[in-house]
Amino acid sequence: MLELKSLTKRFGDKTAVDAATFTVDRPMMIGIIGRSGAGKSTLLRMLNRLSDASEGEILFEGREISSLKGAARREWQSRCAMIFQQFNLVPRMDVVSNVLHGTLNRRSTFATMFNLYPQDDIHKAIEILDRLGIAEQAPKRAEALSGGQQQRVAIARALMQDPSIILADEPIASLDPMNAQIVMDALRRIHEEDGRMVIANLHTLDTARRYCDRVIGMRDGRIVFDGSPEQLTTGVARDIYGAGADFSEAATSTAIETLDRTTAQPVPA
Amino acid sequence: MLELKSLTKRFGDKTAVDAATFTVDRPMMIGIIGRSGAGKSTLLRMLNRLSDASEGEILFEGREISSLKGAARREWQSRCAMIFQQFNLVPRMDVVSNVLHGTLNRRSTFATMFNLYPQDDIHKAIEILDRLGIAEQAPKRAEALSGGQQQRVAIARALMQDPSIILADEPIASLDPMNAQIVMDALRRIHEEDGRMVIANLHTLDTARRYCDRVIGMRDGRIVFDGSPEQLTTGVARDIYGAGADFSEAATSTAIETLDRTTAQPVPA
Amino acid sequence: MTMTDATASLGSAKTSADALFQRKRITAFAVPAIIVAYLAYIAIAFDVAGLAQRASTENAVILASDSWSYKTHVTRDNRRGGTTYAIEGERKGAYAEGTRPAWVSGDEETALVIDLEDGHEVRFLPDNAVAYDVPGFGTIEAQLVDGSLITNLSDPVPDWINLSDQRMTVTTDAGRLTMTRTRTEVFRYFPGWELFWFTLDSPYHNRSFTEIALGDRIDPGRPNISGAVSDFWNNGMWRHKDVAWAIGETILMAFLGTFGAAMLALPLAFVAAKRFSPFGALRFGMRRIFDFVRGVDALIWTVVLARAFGPGPLTGALAILITDSGTFGKIFSEALENVDEKQIEGVASTGAKPLQRYRFGVIPQIVPILLSQVLYFLESNTRSATIIGAITGGGIGLMLTQAIQTQKDWEEVSYYILLIVIMVMVMDSFSGWLRGKLIGRKD
Amino acid sequence: MTDATLSGPTRREVDRIQDSYMAQVRRRRMYGGLTLAIFVLLMVSGFMVADGRNAGGFWDGWRQMLDFPADVLSEAWEKRANLPGLLLKYFPALMETINIAAVSTLIGAMVGLILSLLSTRGLARWPRLIPVFRRLMDILRAVPEIVIALVLIFILGGGPVPAMIAIALHTAGALGKLYSEVAENADLKPVEGLASTGANWTQRMWLGVLPQVAPNFLSYTLLRFEINIRASAILGFVGAGGIGFELRNAMAWGPGRFDEAAAIFVLLFGTIVFFDQISSRYRNKLTEGQ
Amino acid sequence: QEITEFRIGILGGENAQDRLNSNECVRAYVEDLLGVETKIFTPADYDGVIQGLLGGTIDMAWLGASAYAKTYMTDPEAVDVVLVKTNLDGSYGYHSIGFARADSGIASLDDMKGKVFAFGDPNSTSGYLIPSVEIPTAIGATMESGDYFGEVRFVGGHEQTIVAVANGDVDAGVTWADGQGEWLDGYNSGALRKASDSGLVDMNDLVEIWKSEVIPEGPIVLRRALPEQVKADVTQFLNELHGKDEQCAYNMAAGETSGFMPITHDAYKGIIAVRQAVQGN
Ligand SMILES: Nc1ncnc2c1ncn2[C@@H]1O[C@H](COP(=O)(O)OP(=O)(O)OP(=O)(O)O)[C@@H](O)[C@H]1O
Ligand SMILES: Nc1ncnc2c1ncn2[C@@H]1O[C@H](COP(=O)(O)OP(=O)(O)OP(=O)(O)O)[C@@H](O)[C@H]1O
């Protein structure tokens, strides 16, 4: 259903994503790993059409995505929700309004200008929040929430879009291990219950192993690994991360169990 | 020479210092211990006349101090130097100027506003800094110095006042053990060489034991102990700190040797 | 480190500290010296010394005393005869035919006695003669004979008497006597603002508050309260109605100007902000337009607009609007350049249309800056509107300038000043209150 | 987060949240609508009142908006040869305007500085008098410059001094308030340190507070200077000397002297833009450099 | 052709601020007469009214002669001259008066060499226009600062001139008066009279040093674009005002008058010529 054909993105001289090619034939949960600067975010942003590809194609259910313009592009964006590391909510607005932003593409500009959403949408938004366990926070301002809660609001906004694909760009990088687990559980559950495709950039191997059906490894813009979590051995990980023999998985792990072993946290950027 | 007669300080309902009474008949080094909120700072601030006593008297060499006003009070302050936990230097000014602030009371306002300090004073300031081992830092801004160096500048300022008494309010609480030792050594040396009285609030028992000739213990504003360091047994300490049987001295120690045993630091406020 | 080394380094530390202080002293003296030199230059350029001499203390005294007191004129026409009484010498303050103040007694045939209190007494005598008893000085007598003034005063006359053979002015603490060939006039001063509540022709003049509120019907034609309110409102001397309108107009100018400017500037600020405006030339042009309308002050705009719109509050409001759209445009576009991209991207990623992106990604971020600036300007524009009104012809500013320029009735001047100060302070606290209400106090 | 999301009690809980949120939305819409309605009403009725009380109406007038500038510009263009001479002729008046602004900013800033220190909690010399000094600053701020200037012109005669005093008084109030907001956030530790050595109030302020707040104070002062240049030009309009006075005379004479008006305008506008640019550049540096 | 409102402009500066009140009766009459809302506007200076007439936002005004000249010179089609106020003796003129402090030793223009001389408002006939033409003839020099006078400046208006002279800010200045009655009273009417009556100056302290030729009183003008019927009605009303309501005429004229009489543009040709001449420099 989703097919990338030598998708490339160049920033001046720099090639951020270099001829990325892969095919996904059924909704699955995919983790993209790679060290900082590998091109993970850039890839996702091209998928969502937040930025344009320099070369190559994206096909979704046979339809060419990467050349869509204007309304068609926005329509695609509404089917392909995105979740960000920094949540990217509107902090001064309340939680429900933030979730309702997921419907913007469907509603008339005029009505939304004045915050006039149909009652059904509002009810649905609160149901989604309830499903993510934060219905209580509905009337609060987004900025008043904790990081984990904010990320769940962002997921709720994504669900509100009723998307075919959910893209998540390091959704747990700003979260503590406890909240990270809640958020990843939520994404996994959405994938399983609703059957939506989820593509998540992750910067920790064990998260990818634990939650994903398929893992794609990137290095310097190129896809250097594409396989099942089981195939992801420490040797392969060393390749992806370009690390020496001193590479230890624990250093990139945020799983709660590994925490006692060390207090060092990976530096994400 | 110094006599406190039921010195009391009330903030609204709260009695911060409750009828503190003691006599010091010769210059000695006195440590005041007690847990956070016991009234140590308040007591020292009354001695320096930074704040007024609610009741009671302070006599120094027979002269009543606690009722001085205006110029007489400032004259007393110049004879009774104070050193603070946070150093309280002027951060944007150079070290020598900060030391020279010790002479403010003696010089005319106009002269000090235009930096017209006599050359003798400037030289003396450098000598004092040299005595404390930081003469090289003289032209630097105070904010550019490390904590231990800043505290020594504060001591230099105090010495510049040529005071009869030096009050030190937790002088080493913001310092690491290494610097703490340098600063306490300096205070002790000043006491011994110049024969000035030093009264220091300390939050660690071992420092008090090691450096002081006499220790005063406070609890809830009252003086509950007054004696030699030898009399300060663990039992007495438990009384002062109101701690249970789990009280361990190490928990309040900042001496370097004890550091390896624990990383927990006491919370000062 | 050897002993000598230590002494040497200590010595060099001392020398460098000396040098440091030398430098500090020089700067410490240079700045005040420059300031003093500049002030001295200004004192000479502006001729401050000469000004002190020229400063008219008399005017200051007139101003000060007139601002809290008023005078009643007693005027005799020396040609045709007949005496009139009028508060502030104005027609509106004139006593009706056959009435006169209680401190005037006697009659014109023998002697009209005007009591100025504290022993001061002026008598209008027949044949254009006048006598003025000044305690501690004696009686000044004067008479018009064949068009010239004969007095009993001998040289040198004291400096409170201004005398020539055709005119005499006697100014004392109690009052003033002026005599020329045409008129003889006495002023008696009273503290307070005359006729502030009611003019002489109103039946409520000189009645107490309780009398009006609770007493019997004073004017049989209408109920006391409404009658009193209407007479107060239409007071011909103080013109409370016009003053109220003038204040209203002033605030209106500030209100329309400020909010109009904000509404105009908001969309334009997008054009001028790098983040939102793709065309460099357009952006540059917009910024220069902002600079231009801002640089030309509201006052000049007032003059420019006077041809098209004529005098009145609308012209003032438009002038404020034009200048402030420049200022707001600049402030808003700077705020827009500093907005957080994350929120916009978040909204954009849902497929939101451009307007929706601005509405939800941008507006919530700049609203606090926008509101606080607009409200701050509302207050300061109330002050500007006072000044602009003085030029365009509208509002309390005009009343004030005209009252000052015609240089009489200083009590009106002080009344207007008081009202302006209160108005600005009220607007200040109002906008502060609203700011607190809308965006939360202090961050 | 179990599959029991649709079971009874939770369902009711969601209903409750939905209802209370809907109520909140309705309330917000009502308040929002009401505020908007009041605002629109005020704007529209305010506009109609202003339009009605104005001599010329808005809808007739806006077409003529450019008539006057066109008159001025066409004449100025005809006589463009005079321009350099006129610029030179009015330069002294411009200097007077700038001097008025500079002196009044200087004096106002000094007075404002003292007032602000006297009215800041923690620093005040006489803490009890803080409300007095605050009120004083409020009043100084509230009186428009033009009021003081007009009164002083009456007493002192025309010329730059009344304008200078008027602007200085207003500046003292305005800067005093801004300064004291900055000083409120100043770190009190150095002040206390100085107090413990027996320093008097002046020394504490000069050595303990001023070094901390100087960059911010300077930046506010520059902004004020910019504002004061305009103010001093405006006061010229009511007879307080400087370039504003010349501009008014030239404008008031009308055709025949529009070349002078244009020259003065060019000077004035150039000056305002010049100082605006300089000060905003320097201010950015000051506040960034902290 | 219809009008929806009628707007009367009143010159600022020369008149007391309660001209608004003084003209209330006129406003009421005109409103009755025309049956449309009638408003009074009082801009702060001459130019406000002139711009109003030019821009078509003021329909009727009583201008000064110089202000009329300016209006005419800016746009000859803008207004029609209709009436002029007459003095009690039937004349319609007044004078520009030069004056100085009595104790300054200045008694005539001859003593003014090198001294400071003050004009009022640049649009004032008596405060600027006429003296700036007649005085150079009298002294045989120009009005440039430093030529004959040490300095020549504008002080803003008649009242400011009087105060400036009385305070000694300037050595002499010009203002207006009807030239009838006594100098020591400040004449029968004019700026000096008002200043003296209000106690601002004592006429003993001032001396007259120069007096201009008669200056024609400024005309009442109507905007030319008004409907003919309106112009005719208003003109007729004002013409009859003195006979009908003397008090109102007194208020409007700010003093005793024998009424308004018709006058035409021709009476102001001289002034226009003068203004044109002054414009040259
Ligand atoms: N807008 C841009 N302009 C220029 N270069 C960019 C831009 N965005 C990304 N890059 C570069 O492209 C490369 C890939 O960046 P990208 O953000 O996709 O990496 P990443 O794998 O998401 O890393 P991280 O873990 O830090 O988010 C980096 O070298 C980055 O510097
Ligand atoms: N300015 C003040 N206003 C009100 N209460 C105060 C004030 N200063 C001190 N107190 C109270 O007085 C008591 C004694 O305070 P003090 O600072 O003297 O304690 P301390 O022994 O120095 O403690 P620490 O170790 O925290 O410095 C505390 O309960 C404190 O809350």
Ligand SMILES: [Mg+2]
């Ligand atoms: Mg990334």
Ligand SMILES: [Mg+2]
């Ligand atoms: Mg303490």
